[in-house]
Amino acid sequence: MIYPAIYLFDILYPILYSFFYYHFMEFIIDTVYEYMALKHIKGLSDTIISLIIEKRGTISGIFQEKADFFYGSNIPNTIADRIITKSFNEQAVESQIRRAEDAGISIITLEDKRYPEMLKEIYTPPALLYVLGNYECLNNVCVGVVGSRSCSKSAGNFAYKISKELAAVGITVVSGFAYGIDIASHLGAIENGATACILGSGLANIYPAAHTKYIDKILEKSGCVVSEFTLDEAPLPQNFPRRNRIISGLSKAIAVIEAGYKSGSLITCRFALEQNREIFAAPAFPVGRNSATNSLLRQGAKFLETSLDIISDLQYDLKIKLNDNNSEIVENSTKSLEIGDETGQKIYEALSIEPLSLNNICLKLNIDVVSAVSAIACLELEGIIEKAQDEKYIIKII
Secondary structure, three states, X not given: OOOOHHHHHHHHHHHHHHHHHHHHHHHHOOXXXXXXXXXXXXXXXXHHHHHHHHHHOXXXXXXXXXXXXXXXXXXXXXXXXXXXXXXXXXXXXXXXXXHHHHXXXXXXXXXXXXXOHHHHOOOOOOOEEEEEEOHHHHHOOEEXXXXXXXXXXXXXXXXXXXXXXXXXXXXXXXXXOOXXXXXXXXXXXXXXXOEEEEOOOOOOOOOOHHHHHHHHHHHHOOOEEEEOOOOOOOOOOOHHHHHHHHHHHHOOEEEXXXXXXXOHHHHHHHHHHHOOOEEEXXXXXXXXXXXXXXXXXXXXXXXXXXXXXXXXXXXXXXXXXXXXXXXXHHHHHHOOOOOOOHHHHHHHHHHHHOOEOHHHHHHHHOOOHHHHHHHHHHHHHOOXXXXXXXXXXXXXXX
16 A cells, blocks of 8 residues: 555654654763753752762763652652753753853863862762863862951962962962952962862853953963853852852862951851861951951961961872971072062062061161162062051062
């Protein structure tokens, strides 16, 4: 019997459509797509993604699972139904992937071999990361440097100096890209090495916007900018504690420099304790608004006076051997700027170690007041140093 063409079409079309659609979707729905799709399902958290991986070993193929898979699991029925019915916006998922690719942003999933090993250890790690720049620096020995957004100039100078010296021995300095201690740490690190900026917003919505001018230099120095949020995510208040868990999760140790008693830095420390990370704290003036580091010290945080406090603690991880002349590590990182005047050079190097008043500069360096004042004036005019509110001179960093 010969079937009319119209009937053959009606019979074959569903078969052919199913065949080509299946193979097309098999090509499109790769691991990144599936992770991204899950993240676009309402109410589906990183905790649930971790539960799925624990039960299946992989996210791959999750949208082909039958309802039976979800029975008896800790995944809520409403979320299971949304996975089974693919309740996500396919266009939004594809747009995220395409935009990231166009911008040179790597999307790294929890199952990706590029995913940072330290971060993978924490409780419910981010299911995926958007990374602009060199993601490999996240698998170096990392140290988080955090503190107040409204820090003193001396504290900002200290964060800059510490970070510069940590980067000099191959440590990736991790911080939150905020004002104050965060940006001072990033800028110090890129003098000698890499830094990782962890955002509380999407990579297409950098916050604070004023700091976007630093991104090119950070990328040039083999650093990166990281977010777990979709590209256009706004800097919502609830995003910053989540960002802080990534800062501590990536890091072997956390250094806290000036922090208020209700600051995000203490949230980072809480995560660090839960993640079994070392905490270092710089002592602060007792009655200052950012003196919470003193409380951390009373609770057992390690004393932070120089970068060597951290470096010596991590020397096994860094695979370096410190000798009796450990100060060379610090000295070598502070003498990178050559000043034409000999007196000015001495003052610059002294201020690289600690802030000093005019009187202390003269006593410490054994120079007369007239020579000191003249050299200081030249350094100020050149924008190299400045006077802080406590009448001490410091290196100008920002």
